[in-house]
Amino acid sequence: MADLINLTIDGVALAVPKGMLIVDAAKTIEKDIPVFCYHPKLKPVGLCRMCLVEVGTPKIDPATKQIVKDEAGATVIAWQPKLTTACTTPVSEGMSVRTQSKPVIDAREDVLEFLLTSHPLDCPVCDKGGECPLQNLTLAHGPAVSRYDYADKQHNDKHAPLGDLMFIDRERCIQCARCIRFQDDIADDHVLQFHNRGRAEEVITFSTPGFDSYFGGNTSDICPVGALTTADFRFKGRPWELKTAASVCGHCAVGCNTALNTRLNTRTGVREIKRVMPRQNEQVNEIWLCDKGRYGHHFTHAANRLTHPLIRKDGALQEATWESALQLISDKLKTVPGQKVVGVIGDRLATEDAWLFGRLMTDVIGAAPAFVSPRTASAYADVARAAGLGADADFKALGKGDVIVVVNGDVEEQAPVWFLRLRQAVVDRGAKLIVAHHRSTKMHRYAAGIARFAPGAAAQWVAGQPAELAALKDARNAVIVFGDEKLSGHNARALAQSLAHALAEAGHADKPNSGLVPLYPHGNTQGVCDAVDPSRGAMPESADVAWLAGVGDPADAPRAGFTIVSELFLTPLAAAADVVLPAAAPAEREGSYTSGDLRAQRFWPAHPAHGESRPDWWAFQEVARRMGKDWSFGGPEAIFAALAAAHPAYNGLSYAGLAAVKPQWPMVGRAEVNFGGTVYDNTAGLGARTARVPVGGAAEAPVEPTLADLTRPEPALYRAGDLIRHSAVLAGRLV
Amino acid sequence: MLRTNRAADIEKVFAKYPTKRSAVMPLLYLAQAEYGYCSPEAIREVAELCELDPTEVKSVTGFYTMFNESPTGKVILDVCDDLPCALRGADAFMAHCESRLGIKAGETTADGKFTLRSAMCLAACNRAPLLQANGDYHYDLTPESFDKLIDELGK
Amino acid sequence: MAKHLLLRDLDIPNIREIEVYQANDGYAAWHKAVTTMKGEDVLGIVKDAGLRGRGGAGFPAGLKWSFIPKDVFPKYVVVNGDESEPGTFKDHQLIRGNPHQVIEGTALCAFAIGSNLAYIYLRGEFSEPGKALEKALDEAYAKGMLGKNLFGTNYSLDIRVHYGAGAYICGEESALLESLEGRIGQPRLKPPFPATNGLYNKPTVINNVETLANVPLIVHNGAAWYKAMGTEKSTGVKLFSVSGHVKNPGNYELELGKFSIQDLLDMAGGSSTGRPIKAVLPAGSSSPIIPAANFGAKLDYESMGTIGSVLGSCSFIFMDDSVNMVWAARKMIRFFKHESCGKCTPCREGTNWALKLYNKMLSGEGGKADIDLIADVNKQIIGKCFCPLGEFATSSMTFTLKHFKQDYIDFVEKKMGGSPEFLAELARDAHATHGGH
């Protein structure tokens, strides 16, 4: 380990990698040097001056250029006369650091007293109270009393909106610039800046709409005081009243790890989600969330959630018991031939739901394999499964020598956190980016190569062996991210196949950090398709019975004599059904999702299910049992075991294994709010990569796009008609 | 519109720098000359020209004292009352300016002709008391010469 | 001094015009350098001459130039004409009176390091003197002194003027670069230094206007000639901006190390008020104040150090014994509070707090405890700031307290606060300065 540097901190000897900052080195031996502006995910700036320490280096004799030793043979340390910021100073060989000496302790007290001359003492009404670095560090290191005349405090705007999603309390801000730096360096949306200067310096936005970024919510996590609060959570609860459940965001293919904070409404007796926080998973979302993931949780508590099964009687849907609904369904299914039953399942359901639904259709009812909605995405999921990322893949390992290709996708709109991570691979670490699309996207800003093709002609472009893809040949690793914008299922599949082919041609087929990454519409498109192995043929014009489980798009539903709908809400499809089964929302149950980069991850219930709603797998099992099948899965764990035994992608994985954790770097999370912000650490599971499964069959040729393909709207993060329309805070941003 | 009214100037400014961003300050001066101050529209225009977010431009106008974010009088009088000038009577001189114009430093006359401001050192301390009127120096002032200057500038 | 080397406008009428400048050996060094010399030769001469930076820190110019990596392109020269230190007005006179010498010095610096583009950063308030400089630049282009393929060689050079917009901190070199790049003028973290990561992240030399104005003469007359002036470590001539309570305030060009503070005071005609001079700030508001007892010190970098002060930018603000240092220190703190960029805590909060305490003193509400608190707040700032501005601010407190503690005690005991003049000054301050800073 030639690259380790030896140093001592407060007399403790340690060795850390070259280039590490003193503040991080101290962290490795669990010594906290207090910080405000420093954040392990942001470039150091050294402006708050909270982390001042004493630093010395081995004394060198100017004559001999040798290190000076004392009588005992120990290295003499030359201490620097001024205190040094631990957050900007990298370690060096033989360095000595004092973090507890009198000058250091005094300096902390001094800086805190300075900060508090301008900071209001409104902790009792501040949202950050209880998880506030300033509060914590003041208790630990601050002066007992301030000599500043309280009446002399500067008064600034409180609760000033920064657009519709964020509020700022300008008195609380300590000008650490974490929020500005996040927006500048990580989100690349320069919509927060300082205005004015000196003591009058304050954070502003002047964009339209205000604070125009998909990632703004993260700034409230990393703000070390209660200056930045989200419109969603402010005044909604105190941190110590909140309970937390680990979850996984289902809004896109990234699968960000989240922590659902719930609070008991003592008036109604209902426990509700109050906020969604990031949960650290360095290989998935690090510590970030996009605003859709953060604010898009309100559907769980939507007023029109289904609470009881419904059965059509006399032309109208009427409340019924589960028993009668399940009996009605199984009776009906027994009377029709299996081939006349069509199952369609949405890609938002858990993998375990999908596995049982698939078995129910083929093994119990004797129907053809179910369809997965949306049809376009389900058309190429097996190709993506075959050519996806390898087991150890990590976007964070991409850098110089690697090539990232984005084809026909808008990464920021479709998989926002991947956008952040891929952008950093390119901008900060030197990976080469090639973007091919029929229109401009934010990713184009960082592209070394840009190709354009006609709308809907992505597969044709790849088939033409474009010069831009020649870069794949010399790449150390190659990651191809692709989307299905303006493509039919057939053409999307052709695109995936040709991209997989291009990867293989260039020698990347078996590399661990190379592969295809599809920009699926939702969080479990891959898992549902894996479990169902969906039909890719034409949807039958009509059926005797159709079972639509979580299907959003009416175009994906066949006309049927008898329709069963499993749903959260009374959607148009549900309203037209004969039986409606109320499904438990993800936050009300457990299960697993498989992300677009092939990681299976578990989520846990955060609060009891609404009314009598139940997990979908339970309803499927109940129907199967009524049809004579002796299923007795106790829950997702057992179902996952069955899937893992049967499906090569999941062979060897266990549900319990998905809950395994190991230490992550940087060390952030609950115990570390001072350091990393209010992000949660990951104690519930980092998930596990599922395996590639080869797919047979020759590559199909793309066909001309149809008018229907070309008129489909562009993907947009806040495309309405989604679950997110239940989030009032996002109303102004829906498109 | 800046883009149409000052096209030649804008082109000259951009030609001076290898990046568009460096043109922000010179363009803000142009905008200020065009609109009288750095109005929100001016800021958005400059942002568009420099391919920046308006927030970044607003940040610049907020940092530097010579960019005015609200309308000012036709003539801005920056009277230095920093230490070297104060040693040579700048505070008393400033008091005269205030009474002659009938406003306090920091204010604009009711007719919109003059804005009086107190300035930090203007690098001409040997000629105190002094002021800048819209950037032009006027040195060795006395109450009498100030009054004359105001009469002239006020015409 | 018979003839001026920098303030040649005092000896030669109209030297700001290129014909006159050229008739007096102007651009001769430039022509010689471009047509007959290599960059490193020019650099060598400047290094040998021992020219030290005139912007404040006194860093050897040639040494600074030698840090520029040879193989990285493009490189830049940036001339610091921000001149905002209270009491400093030498660069102002140079660019107005002798602009071609500044341009020629800039050009020689660019040639020495192999740069093809230089910016002269003038404080925004210099729009009027800046016109003189811009006119001179136009003349220089017209006469073929600047532009493409100079004198038939393949060396090209452009020099452009950029204006700040009112921010003292932009005199600090890294803040200046931020400003030139179109950002707010907050200093950058160092390292890396501008020599490797300067303007647009490229190698950059930043020198003061006056520093570069010396260069044409050095290249023209040789290092030995220049070194013969001044002392061993402080070579050459220097401009001294003299202001305050003196009869003849103005810029004085003196050989370094040959004269004392008292000599300078005498040259400026002595006290203008008839009262004895009590003290001087030798480098504007940011410098340690020097009581009259130490006026024997010689005017060079080393001698000023031995009396616990600095030569800095050589802006001597003389004050007679009518000045109470509480008032003077308040003026200075007001300046620093106004100019603090806001980036680091001690400077932003410390200057704000200190000003409030001085305001309390002036308003007549201050007591002895406030003197101690001022000392404490001051100590809390010292050694903790991100850039020198915050440290500069402490000088006004540290050294007035050190040398004139009695002024503070008198101020309280004799109830000097609360006078109508002070109250008027405070009232004005409360809302006078622009931008709400």
Ligand SMILES: Cc1cc2nc3c(=O)[nH]c(=O)nc-3n(C[C@H](O)[C@H](O)[C@H](O)COP(=O)(O)O)c2cc1C
């Ligand atoms: C707060 C601050 C203000 C400064 N102001 C100026 C200035 O107005 N002019 C200047 O030449 N140098 C100024 N300096 C010094 C510059 O940072 C830099 O050292 C100088 O321009 C280098 O040129 P020189 O080596 O030729 O002196 C200032 C430094 C600080 C910290």
Ligand code: SF4
């Ligand atoms: S709002 Fe918070 S994160 Fe932003 S500068 Fe202020 S204290 Fe820092």
Ligand code: FES
């Ligand atoms: S200066 Fe190091 S944490 Fe802010």
